[in-house]
Amino acid sequence: MDGLRRNARLVWRVWVFTMRSFLASEFFILTAILQPVIFASIAFFLFQAGGDAAGEHTLLWAALGTGMMGVWSTTLFGCGGAIQWHRWEGTLELLVAAPSRYDMVLLGQTLGASTFGFYSIVATIAWGMVLFGMPLNADFPLLLPVALAVAILSLGCLGMLLATSFVLYRHANALSNLLEYPIWIVTGMIVPLAVLPGWLGPISWVLSPTWAMEAIRGSAIGSEPPWLAMVLCVALAVVYYLIARRVLRFVLDKARRDATLALA
Amino acid sequence: MTAAAEALRQPTSAQPGSLRANLRLFWLGGLISYRALFNWARPSIYIPTLIGAPTFQILFFAALGSYATGIDAEFFAIGNAVQVSAMSGIYGMTMAIANERWFGTLHALLATPASRWAIFGGRFIPFIANGLLVSVYGFAISWIFLGVELRAEALGVVALGLLATVFSCSAIGAVQGGLSMRLRDGLFGANLLVFLFLLFCGVNIPLEVLPGWMQAVSQVLPFTHGLQAVRAAVDGAGLDQVGGLIAIEFGIGAFYAVLAFGLFSFLERSARQNATLDVR
Numbered sequence: 001m002d003g004l005r006r007n008a009r010l011v012w013r014v015w016v017f018t019m020r021s022f023l024a025s026e027f028f029i030l031t032a033i034l035q036p037v038i039f040a041s042i043a044f045f046l047f048q049a050g051g052d053a054a055g056e057h058t059l060l061w062a063a064l065g066t067g068m069m070g071v072w073s074t075t076l077f078g079c080g081g082a083i084q085w086h087r088w089e090g091t092l093e094l095l096v097a098a099p100s101r102y103d104m105v106l107l108g109q110t111l112g113a114s115t116f117g118f119y120s121i122v123a124t125i126a127w128g129m130v131l132f133g134m135p136l137n138a139d140f141p142l143l144l145p146v147a148l149a150v151a152i153l154s155l156g157c158l159g160m161l162l163a164t165s166f167v168l169y170r171h172a173n174a175l176s177n178l179l180e181y182p183i184w185i186v187t188g189m190i191v192p193l194a195v196l197p198g199w200l201g202p203i204s205w206v207l208s209p210t211w212a213m214e215a216i217r218g219s220a221i222g223s224e225p226p227w228l229a230m231v232l233c234v235a236l237a238v239v240y241y242l243i244a245r246r247v248l249r250f251v252l253d254k255a256r257r258d259a260t261l262a263l264a
Numbered sequence: 265m266t267a268a269a270e271a272l273r274q275p276t277s278a279q280p281g282s283l284r285a286n287l288r289l290f291w292l293g294g295l296i297s298y299r300a301l302f303n304w305a306r307p308s309i310y311i312p313t314l315i316g317a318p319t320f321q322i323l324f325f326a327a328l329g330s331y332a333t334g335i336d337a338e339f340f341a342i343g344n345a346v347q348v349s350a351m352s353g354i355y356g357m358t359m360a361i362a363n364e365r366w367f368g369t370l371h372a373l374l375a376t377p378a379s380r381w382a383i384f385g386g387r388f389i390p391f392i393a394n395g396l397l398v399s400v401y402g403f404a405i406s407w408i409f410l411g412v413e414l415r416a417e418a419l420g421v422v423a424l425g426l427l428a429t430v431f432s433c434s435a436i437g438a439v440q441g442g443l444s445m446r447l448r449d450g451l452f453g454a455n456l457l458v459f460l461f462l463l464f465c466g467v468n469i470p471l472e473v474l475p476g477w478m479q480a481v482s483q484v485l486p487f488t489h490g491l492q493a494v495r496a497a498v499d500g501a502g503l504d505q506v507g508g509l510i511a512i513e514f515g516i517g518a519f520y521a522v523l524a525f526g527l528f529s530f531l532e533r534s535a536r537q538n539a540t541l542d543v544r
Contacts, residue, residue: 026448026449026452027449027451027452027455030452030455030456034456034459035455035459038459038460038462038463039459039462041463042462042463042468042469043328043332045469045473045474046328046329046332046333046468046469047332047333048473049332049333049335049469049470049473050332050333050334050335051334169308171306171308171309171312173309174304174308174309174311174312174313175312177312177313177316177317178312178313178316178317178320180317180320181317181320181321181323181324182320184324185320185323185324185327190328191327191328191331192331195327195331196327
């Protein structure tokens, strides 16, 4: 029980630290707030020009979609470089050598990144309401906070998997640059999967942003409660975490054996 | 050792300040600065960032644009195939200028009596070439996946429009580079510029759809006129029809290039006077 409390406290502390450090970063303000607002504007203009292709909820559809795109970008950049930054700052050895579990440190960091990303959704909704007169009403308002929570959890765990995978690649930021648009496409964040090629479907099923988007959109403008999407978010989060933990153990063991822990 | 490095090792008889010395500095200095200061030049970064990301950017906006508006994907493919050159023009030029300070070489550079025009101007060439390469690749992707076709007789005008656009984009990138010599995080402005081009310059949104003030802003930004010229040329317009647009795009580029040089000179003087050359 003590161990559980200690780990929860560790995750919480790192989560708070990550949120605060991102707030002081111009790059993450851009990624989480300015970039989604710009993409939301592009989407609003495009949907308006096309006569509201997504139906009566077009503006909210676009605001949630572009907001979620921002969440993904923040998670991607925040988690992709998580271990690399510790290397650059010379703190990785200290964290790995500490008696606290490093996977909990990383989990706090990646949950912090995905939580910070949710400023994007706030920003795009506010932008849509103020400048485009978007009405704000959720079909299942009580489910919306739950949907946001499972989305943060699932993206945080996916981020942890990314962080551990990217550590094998020296230029993690370049991979982050590469993975931004494809995930926006393949998870149907702004363009429904139904209008994309069918072979993208199975890829989207194993990516938690698909279900996170489905859960949030379902709570806001869905015809029925998005229970399935929420359950899948949690299930994928568990799978990602278990894989990430295993990969992390392998990577850290290898780095310690080869004496390459600090080598970027 | 590369040809450029080898050439620099050779003693030169050109007098400092002579035309020959300046041309040498312009050409070789540009090449060396590209290799030394452009963080993304190595393949492990170049391929994901300047080949992979533009590919998916084109596909993303083609999917979004055609879904949202019902307009043919070609419109979005061409817009983004041209705009992806900003990856080189904006980020590259920002790094090529601002990294002198970050890498600690600025004071050595500015201590030389070398012509600032030659130092500064030479940095454009590799990034213009690089931007053209990325855009040509973007057109190839658009042709392969989205069926965008370029007729042989349109190639010359398209290439000229593209050159003007990449030049003006690199020029505003140089302005950003100059500003970045004073900023804590120069890439913030570079990122913002790249995103704003997507919104303002008719890359994805037809200009007539934008509110009046945004259309007015778009007229002084790179891409707007060059992109119009490229689109028209793809549709069969000749140089006589789009020459004016291309000339405006070159003019906008020249304005930003002069502004960037002025800014660079001002910051150099100011940094010398205030002893802030290396202050970060």
